[in-house]
Amino acid sequence: MLSRHQIYMHVAGETVNAVVNGATMLGHGQLADSTLLADHAAVGGIGREMFKTVIDGDSTGVFQGKIIVRQAAQKTDGKMKSDCLLLTDDGQMMNKPELEIFADDVACGHGATCGAPDEDLLFYLMARGLPKPVAESLLVQAFVGEAIESVTHEGARAALIGEIEAWLASRG
Structure with missing residues (x-):
């Protein structure tokens, strides 16, 4: 695509x-x-x-x-x-x-x-019991979330968060 x-x-x-x-x-x-x-x-x-x-x-x-x-x-x-x-x-x-x-x-x-997810942050999250895919997903959400946090319309922001979650779920 x-x-x-x-x-x-x-x-x-x-x-x-x-x-x-x-x-x-x-x-x-x-x-x-x-x-x-x-x-x-x-x-x-x-x-x-x-x-x-x-x-x-x-x-x-x-x-x-x-x-x-x-x-x-x-x-x-x-x-x-x-x-x-x-x-x-x-x-x-x-x-x-x-x-x-x-x-x-x-x-x-x-x-x-441009860079890879921070290994120290991944380790921190995994040391608290999160599996690596979940920890990585949280880091991705935080990374992308910075671009959508200024969206003031609740419905639009919820739709964008839904798209992020769907993309992350499609990764497996």
Whole structure:
């Protein structure tokens, strides 16, 4: 299965606070490609973009993100982050975060991380009697949960949590 998500955000109002979060959970040879462009064009805008990807099996994730700060967008505060959790050695993640800044007075940053579940955390949970698959599932839920915790609509958040639980259950 192949999926592509493109998000174009134009922050044109002064002191606008824009938040875009995303979560992708891949398995069984799936490929997901996410592209984000956050274009700040007005004074004092705040942008927060956080994407979480979980890779299982031989799946592939791609994240291409760019923050543009126009010359007129002084005092912009933009942060973009893409994090990946690799559950096997067979999967891969390609991250390409970018900044393009034309203003002088901004606070912007971007970053990407990719790694396996923390062995110390797994050991901690297993030492308290949890089987390894359950412990790993809890770590995955916490990892992805960061991207959905800002969803304020109870029904939408419950639906997203249901999707995470269904994906974890499909792993066996």
